[in-house]
Structures are given as C-alpha cells and as structure tokens.
Amino acid sequence: MRVHTGERPFTCDQCDKTFLGSSDLKKHLRVHTKEKPHSCSVCGKSFSQLCSLQEHEKIHTGVREYMCFECEKTFTTWSNLKKHQRIHTGEKPYKCSHCDKRFSRSSDLKTHERIHTGEKPYKCSQCVKRFTQSVNLKTHERIHSREKLRTCDQCGKSFTIKSHLKIHMKIHACRNHISTV
Incomplete structure (x- = not known):
C-alpha cells in the first residue's frame, strides 16, 4: 500500500532520506557505517549490497547478458548498457555547473569540474x-x-x-x- 500512497515512514537519522520499509533503511545505513558484509569468493572485494556483489561476480564468470542492438557490444549490467547507449543517442545528461559543457557519464563530469576547482586528489x-x-x-x-x-x-x-x-x-x-x- 505504501507504494501507492507514497508514504515513506522510515527516515535515516544521518541524511534524512526516507524509505518504504525498515529493511531498505537498514541497507541504506551501510552507506554511513561503511559496512560491507558481502564478499566476493574469487577476489575478496566487499560490497554493502548483495545485488552489487552479484553484479560484480559476473566479471569472474564472464556472463554478459545485456547487448547493445546498435553495435552488439555486451555488458554485465543493465546500467552499464544504458550508459553505453548514450554513445549512440548522443544523450549528455550531466552538465558542468561552471560552464556549458555536458557529459554522458557522471565520472567524466566530475573529472572535468576539477579544471574549474583546481582539485588534484591524486598525489x-x-x-x-x-x-x-x-x-x-x-x-x-x-x-x-x-x-x-x-x-x-x-x-x-x-x-x-x-x-x-x-x-x-x-x-x-x-x-x-x-x-x-
């Protein structure tokens, strides 16, 4: 019913985000506690969410179930396919707050904005x-x-x-x- 009513009674005391269920709030709190209870049995990398571990494990198994119909390149996750497809569509949803440049990936925007801020985090x-x-x-x-x-x-x-x-x-x-x- 909460999905239909929009009620989100569970609130994070760290950042005020709200959630439909207590289990969603519990998973979210790992962002703040840095808890990563799910580990890859192959390489040992840890994840806060089970679904993130499951997506990661596809790297080791070679499963690439998502394919771009434009160029037939394959991907391990739906989100990576969607990001890739911006190459074909030309979509650039991330805009620099300092100039008019736009980017298809948020990571490219973050790197670009360092030109304006002068930030050099890698020493x-x-x-x-x-x-x-x-x-x-x-x-x-x-x-x-x-x-x-x-x-x-x-x-x-x-x-x-x-x-x-x-x-x-x-x-x-x-x-x-x-x-x-």
Missing part, C-alpha cells in the same frame, strides 16, 4: 606532484620506478608511455617505406 608517493586523474598519476609514477611497459617489436626499445611508442613506431614505418621504394 605522487615519490614527489610533490598532484594530478586530477588517477591514470595521469600512474603514468607519472612510472618515471620513478623506471617501469617500461611498452616495447617496440622491431628494435626492442622500451617506453613508459604508449603514445611515445606510437611516435617511435613511425620511425620504423618511414624506414620501411623508404627501403621498399
């Missing part, structure tokens, strides 16, 4: 540099570790950054083209 553990995106931090930290992940299959030279390898590969392409002419 290098070896030096004072900070970054707006974790991927930039990871790339930077290879400088300290001297880790070279990309190797040229023609000459064996290694690079820390993929784009540097691509630039290098153009040298081989030019030489190969010249030698065949």
